[in-house]
Amino acid sequence: MDIYKAGSRPTRRANEEWFTGTVLQDPVIEAPEPARVRALRVEFEPGARTAWHTHPLGQTLHVLSGVGLVGLRDEAPWYxxxxxxxxxxxxxxxxxxxTPETGMVHLAIQEAQDGQVADWLEKVSDDDYLMPAD
Structure with missing residues (x-):
């Protein structure tokens, strides 16, 4: 068993290649193989967002605080x-x-396949980001 004490792993700024705006990440777990689970606490300042991406085994987001957006190709985002x-x-x-006006914090949970958790694509355009949400 491993216990990771609060504050023992530093917060890091998300990679600017894959994020727009200020995004901070706190590791929750990166389980050793044969387990595949990976989880991060991710804090987005107003206006911040990920780039387009996919996950080989899917992803679960659980919103901890604030109001955010999630979007799919050619669709209005959802609050x-x-x-x-x-x-x-x-x-x-x-x-x-x-959202443009409100920060959001979520827990992002995904599994790695062959060590990879995401396939990063291009950044989300302002037009896609600012599309009226449902």
């Missing part, structure tokens, strides 16, 4: 709020982040 849980199937192109 997500504290307490909401989102399942994104394997291979589905999507993005997620804060």
């Amino acid at each position: 997500i709020r504290a307490g909401d849980t989102v399942w994104i199937p394997p291979g589905e192109e999507h993005w997620h982040g804060a």
